[in-house]
Amino acid sequence: MALQKLITLDQFIIEKEKDFPYSKGELSSLLRNIGVAARVVNWEVRKAGLAGLLGAVGTENIQGEQQQKLDVYANEQFISALSACGDVCVIASEENDECIPVINEQSKNAKYVVCIDPLDGSGNIDVNASIGTIFSIYRRVSLSGPGRLEDCLQKGTEQVAAGYVIYGSSTMLVYTTGKGVNGFTLDPAIGAFCLSHPDMKMPQDGAIYSINEGNYIKFPEGVKKYIKYCQENDPATNRPFSSRYIGSMVADLHRNLLRGGVFMYPETAKTPNGKLRLLYECNPFAFIIEQAGGKASTGKSRIMEIVPTDLHQRTPIIIGSTMMVDKIEEFIREAE
Numbered sequence: 001m002a003l004q005k006l007i008t009l010d011q012f013i014i015e016k017e018k019d020f021p022y023s024k025g026e027l028s029s030l031l032r033n034i035g036v037a038a039r040v041v042n043w044e045v046r047k048a049g050l051a052g053l054l055g056a057v058g059t060e061n062i063q064g065e066q067q068q069k070l071d072v073y074a075n076e077q078f079i080s081a082l083s084a085c086g087d088v089c090v091i092a093s094e095e096n097d098e099c100i101p102v103i104n105e106q107s108k109n110a111k112y113v114v115c116i117d118p119l120d121g122s123g124n125i126d127v128n129a130s131i132g133t134i135f136s137i138y139r140r141v142s143l144s145g146p147g148r149l150e151d152c153l154q155k156g157t158e159q160v161a162a163g164y165v166i167y168g169s170s171t172m173l174v175y176t177t178g179k180g181v182n183g184f185t186l187d188p189a190i191g192a193f194c195l196s197h198p199d200m201k202m203p204q205d206g207a208i209y210s211i212n213e214g215n216y217i218k219f220p221e222g223v224k225k226y227i228k229y230c231q232e233n234d235p236a237t238n239r240p241f242s243s244r245y246i247g248s249m250v251a252d253l254h255r256n257l258l259r260g261g262v263f264m265y266p267e268t269a270k271t272p273n274g275k276l277r278l279l280y281e282c283n284p285f286a287f288i289i290e291q292a293g294g295k296a297s298t299g300k301s302r303i304m305e306i307v308p309t310d311l312h313q314r315t316p317i318i319i320g321s322t323m324m325v326d327k328i329e330e331f332i333r334e335a336e
């Protein structure tokens with residue numbers, strides 16, 4: 001049998017430090033700590049039905065969404081891991097109204113800022129469908145002490161790293177530091193994330209469209225026309241396309257990253273900024289998808305160029321295979 005070298009996430013991160021000649025290893029250490037917290041959360045996700053971890057807690061977050069028990073648990077795990085690691089000065093989380101400055105001795109010179117959606121797709125927890133975690137890392141802009149709001153409100157182009165964890169039929173961690181995208185599958189036997197998807201590239205074109213089509217009537221004209229285009233019969237362009245939508249951004253985008261496709265959460269007249277949050281959903285995915293060769297747009301302009309003004313601000317998003325995103329932008333332009 002041919003010997004296969006197993007590369008764990010921790011080995012890979014250390015190996016990649018040499019891509020950054022002046023690195024002092026803090027980003028590596030932070031990424032490794034996120035990997036540890038992800039394994040802890042994974043453990044709870046895997047036994048949620050047995051451990052009384054299904055269902056809502058009875059509280060709402062700032063966006064008026066019901067918090068699930070696992071939302072709260074995952075949030076606590078990531079915040080405590082990020083606060084204790086000594087490399088993070090402030091955290092912005094979907095589950096906390098304000099940003100959380102990290103105030104302790106080991107973090108007083110911390111350089112990094114983390115924006116996180118601790119549990120994405122939490123409406124899917126109780127029905128045993130895939131859920132995830134999304135994170136984004138910036139360098140601080142404030143000079144010292146605990147981090148502040150201004151550290152969190154940076155453009156997506158300033159991200160130094162971003163990633164997601166998918167708790168699916170297997171658990172994977174996928175991340176980028178701006179030099180391509182790599183994916184690691186958790187081997188439950190050894191409890192380590194191992195490199196399984198090196199240098200991930202998104203197909204330039206695809207035949208999957210992912211959107212909550214129940215909202216069709218509310219979509220902008222250009223998006224409606226694109227959906228009709230997807231449904232037309234044209235074997236030369238692989239149409240009709242397949243419609244695939246789980247309702248977990250992580251799961252929908254992970255599939256489309258591997259297979260080729262486009263994911264859309266557009267604005268409607270009632271929700272002019274769409275639903276998904278810029279700092280901890282759209283920007284990290286925009287960075288990952290662009291690094292894999294895809295494209296992330298509001299429908300009119302690049303997601304990562306938006307200047308944030310609010311921790312929980314939303315943006316419409318059209319993200320995925322470059323040729324598909326280009327096509328939708330064209331439909332949107334033409335409908336105006």
Ligand code: AHG
Pocket residue numbers: 065094117119120121122123212247248249250275
């Ligand atoms: P979260 O569970 O973190 O609040 O995110 C849910 C998001 C996202 O994962 C998904 O793509 C979208 O909400 C689904 O929204 P609809 O149910 O409106 O389609």
Ligand code: MN
Pocket residue numbers: 117119120121249281
């Ligand atoms: Mn989410």
Ligand code: MN
Pocket residue numbers: 071094117118119120121122
């Ligand atoms: Mn969430």
